Amino acid sequence: HDHLITSKQLSRADIETVLDRAAEIAADPSAVADRYSNTLLGLLFFEPSTRTKMSFETAMKRLGGDVVDMGSVESSSVKKGETLADTVRVIEGYADALVLRHPKQGAATMASEFVDVPLLNAGDGAGHHPTQTLLDLYTIRENAGLDDLTIGIMGDLKYGRTVHSLAHALTNFDAHQHFISPESLQLPREVVYDLHQEQEGTQIREHDSLEEILPSLDVLYVTRIQRERFPDENEYQKVAGEYQIDAETLEKADDDLTILHPLPRVDEIAPEIDETEYAAYFEQAHNGVPVRMALLDLLLDGGESDE
Numbered sequence: 001h002d003h004l005i006t007s008k009q010l011s012r013a014d015i016e017t018v019l020d021r022a023a024e025i026a027a028d029p030s031a032v033a034d035r036y037s038n039t040l041l042g043l044l045f046f047e048p049s050t051r052t053k054m055s056f057e058t059a060m061k062r063l064g065g066d067v068v069d070m071g072s073v074e075s076s077s078v079k080k081g082e083t084l085a086d087t088v089r090v091i092e093g094y095a096d097a098l099v100l101r102h103p104k105q106g107a108a109t110m111a112s113e114f115v116d117v118p119l120l121n122a123g124d125g126a127g128h129h130p131t132q133t134l135l136d137l138y139t140i141r142e143n144a145g146l147d148d149l150t151i152g153i154m155g156d157l158k159y160g161r162t163v164h165s166l167a168h169a170l171t172n173f174d175a176h177q178h179f180i181s182p183e184s185l186q187l188p189r190e191v192v193y194d195l196h197q198e199q200e201g202t203q204i205r206e207h208d209s210l211e212e213i214l215p216s217l218d219v220l221y222v223t224r225i226q227r228e229r230f231p232d233e234n235e236y237q238k239v240a241g242e243y244q245i246d247a248e249t250l251e252k253a254d255d256d257l258t259i260l261h262p263l264p265r266v267d268e269i270a271p272e273i274d275e276t277e278y279a280a281y282f283e284q285a286h287n288g289v290p291v292r293m294a295l296l297d298l299l300l301d302g303g304e305s306d307e
């Protein structure tokens, strides 16, 4: 079975297959409503989540299936010292596919080595979050198109796993990527190195200010500073509240700019932006359902149509 651990394993064709299937499902969800009536998805969330967990649950139920949920770390036998390897080996006997979120980078790779059912990485520490990337790409395709795209990715690029996954996936497209962050939260050097290997050097640029680049952007992808990943709270306090956007910040933006955010937000986007034509972050969160339905359909059925 296929596991989905990082966006690096996805080709342009893979991505387009998922996005096209998601668009079909979004247009006619009733066509797949009973398709997986005997299917159970195992949810293993070792870190908090609202969107990823609930949209996977919604997706499985909208496909006619159901979920089995480990619940919180506090209420599970993880509390008694059970290892991740043992936990996933047990739950794969209960479910047809597993969704794992874990605070440790590399946890999904390790866990996938112990199971035969498909395992989907729903976020591993500061590593990757590939299913978020698929819904990000779906939303970008709907709002701005994926080719000839100029995107600014701003905020916590060091710890932001949604950024790492999105940046890799965008190298499959004709995208110019501008990374905007304080120096201490720049993309890890190994990610920049990989991006340069995967795409022409001129298509990757780093900036410490949004101002110079804003007018040229089709999409601005804003992220939260990942407080929980800082080894030292003082270091967080030094950058907290930087790189916020409000109506004034956007005065020089293109009228067609699309603003995305994986959410949750803290204070990066002022609420006054929510009602503007720029804001697509709630639509983005909603797209998590058809995109995860499409992904589950393709993984559980080998992509074969029942028509």
Ligand code: CP
Pocket (backbone or CB within 6 Å): 048, 049, 050, 051, 052, 053, 123, 132, 262, 263, 264
């Ligand atoms: N975007 C995202 O992963 O949100 P949650 O942490 O709420 O799942």
